[in-house]
Amino acid sequence: MISVQNFGAENRVVVVGAGIVGLAHAYAFARRGWAVTVVERDLAAMSATVRNFGMVWPVGQPLDDRRGLALESREIWLKIAREAGLWHRECGSFHLAYHADETAVIQELLASETGAQIGEWQDADTVRSRCPGVRAGTGGRGGKLEGALWSPWELAVDPRRAAADIAEYLHREFGVEFRWGTSVSDVIVESDRSTTVVTATERLTARFAVICPGSATDHGFGKLLASQGMRRCRLQMLRAKTAIPVGKHLCAGLTLLHYGSFADLNGLPAVRQRYATEWPGYAEAGIHLLVSQHGDGTLTIGDSHEYEEPFRPYLRESIFAMILDYFNTFLPIDGIEVVERWDGVYGKHPNLPYLSLDHEGTPGPYGPVRIVGSAGGAGMTLSFGIGEREVAKMVGEAE
Numbered sequence: 001m002i003s004v005q006n007f008g009a010e011n012r013v014v015v016v017g018a019g020i021v022g023l024a025h026a027y028a029f030a031r032r033g034w035a036v037t038v039v040e041r042d043l044a045a046m047s048a049t050v051r052n053f054g055m056v057w058p059v060g061q062p063l064d065d066r067r068g069l070a071l072e073s074r075e076i077w078l079k080i081a082r083e084a085g086l087w088h089r090e091c092g093s094f095h096l097a098y099h100a101d102e103t104a105v106i107q108e109l110l111a112s113e114t115g116a117q118i119g120e121w122q123d124a125d126t127v128r129s130r131c132p133g134v135r136a137g138t139g140g141r142g143g144k145l146e147g148a149l150w151s152p153w154e155l156a157v158d159p160r161r162a163a164a165d166i167a168e169y170l171h172r173e174f175g176v177e178f179r180w181g182t183s184v185s186d187v188i189v190e191s192d193r194s195t196t197v198v199t200a201t202e203r204l205t206a207r208f209a210v211i212c213p214g215s216a217t218d219h220g221f222g223k224l225l226a227s228q229g230m231r232r233c234r235l236q237m238l239r240a241k242t243a244i245p246v247g248k249h250l251c252a253g254l255t256l257l258h259y260g261s262f263a264d265l266n267g268l269p270a271v272r273q274r275y276a277t278e279w280p281g282y283a284e285a286g287i288h289l290l291v292s293q294h295g296d297g298t299l300t301i302g303d304s305h306e307y308e309e310p311f312r313p314y315l316r317e318s319i320f321a322m323i324l325d326y327f328n329t330f331l332p333i334d335g336i337e338v339v340e341r342w343d344g345v346y347g348k349h350p351n352l353p354y355l356s357l358d359h360e361g362t363p364g365p366y367g368p369v370r371i372v373g374s375a376g377g378a379g380m381t382l383s384f385g386i387g388e389r390e391v392a393k394m395v396g397e398a399e
């Protein structure tokens, strides 16, 4: 039996997907006074949003509009974290340099026109006094700590709690309704001001439907994102207990090769070449290291990047061994106990920070249905900014 809920009112919206992108849209509508219903097919958010590092990490974004989007998101995270009582830490981030070519790349970035916006160089003694767990160096291909790029803007949030806590906050504060364990099979455009979201048991009619399906491609919405360039990427991750006080987000030279903020620097090819020689197989497996520490002291450690589908249904121990080998160059491996291993999948567009499509899979114009996704490895960093911008366009506040 299917119930029909013709919300009728002009200010109703249905959001599909309770990952961080869906929650960000729900928040942006709710704070404007709209009545919001979120429909999620799992019993709780279980996908990329709960499998990540919990790093809100503007330093990884290129210095174009994406950095602005990341900083906007950061402000909203802080506001919601304070209002909702979410665990978070204004931790900042170190890019550790253990080789002269890594130091050169960081210095090149900092000397650029916009470098000062990102952060500052700190010498090895300062880094180790602020983050005593960081190793002075292991020699050989591990190198010796020369210093680090310090960026103060980064936040740590708890990826295992954040989505559930934000959902609870949205319900409590704004009356947002959640339909858990409910799959959306279709979204029908009724007119240019009305749409109906179809589940097995309900038809929800509203002014807008925003579909935020993450990397799922087993339905038409995901297929539309894929048709516009979304590529799926699978990552392997670890969780470890430790007594090491890390506190800050940490990464080292390998990470310079992976993020847009460093992509155009003249010194980067030398770093890439050295890693290809000294750390064979790492580039092929897409391995680079990020480490975040949570409120209970545990570390999330990753990651690898796999693009070839179908993804294998099992995790590769050799990848974990490579991740931990490199980890040991900047934090002591004998100081941790690995307690969990998992994988996660995100959808990513090769050039755009994210995709925003209408019901036919084209970028515009803004009508009653919007499909938003493909924030790649930066969804936690960008989502609240994406939600604000998209909703402003939908309701006609922005072009």
Ligand SMILES: Cc1cc2nc3c(=O)[nH]c(=O)nc-3n(C[C@H](O)[C@H](O)[C@H](O)COP(=O)(O)OP(=O)(O)OC[C@H]3O[C@@H](n4cnc5c(N)ncnc54)[C@H](O)[C@@H]3O)c2cc1C
Pocket: 016, 017, 018, 019, 020, 021, 022, 039, 040, 041, 042, 044, 045, 046, 047, 048, 049, 050, 051, 052, 053, 054, 055, 056, 057, 182, 183, 184, 185, 212, 213, 214, 215, 216, 219, 235, 236, 237, 302, 303, 343, 344, 345, 346, 373, 374, 375, 376, 377, 378, 379, 380, 381, 382
């Ligand atoms: C291992 C890993 C580490 C990462 N680390 C970071 C990090 O530290 N910092 C950072 O900024 N980003 C990080 N990311 C990226 C970030 O996690 C993602 O970009 C973000 O979580 C994507 O959010 P989403 O809401 O689009 O997708 P998801 O979290 O996948 O949520 C989509 C939701 O939609 C639901 N859904 C799909 N189809 C339907 C349907 N038909 N009906 C109802 N519900 C549906 C799904 O069940 C799911 O809950 C990481 C990603 C991974 C995988």
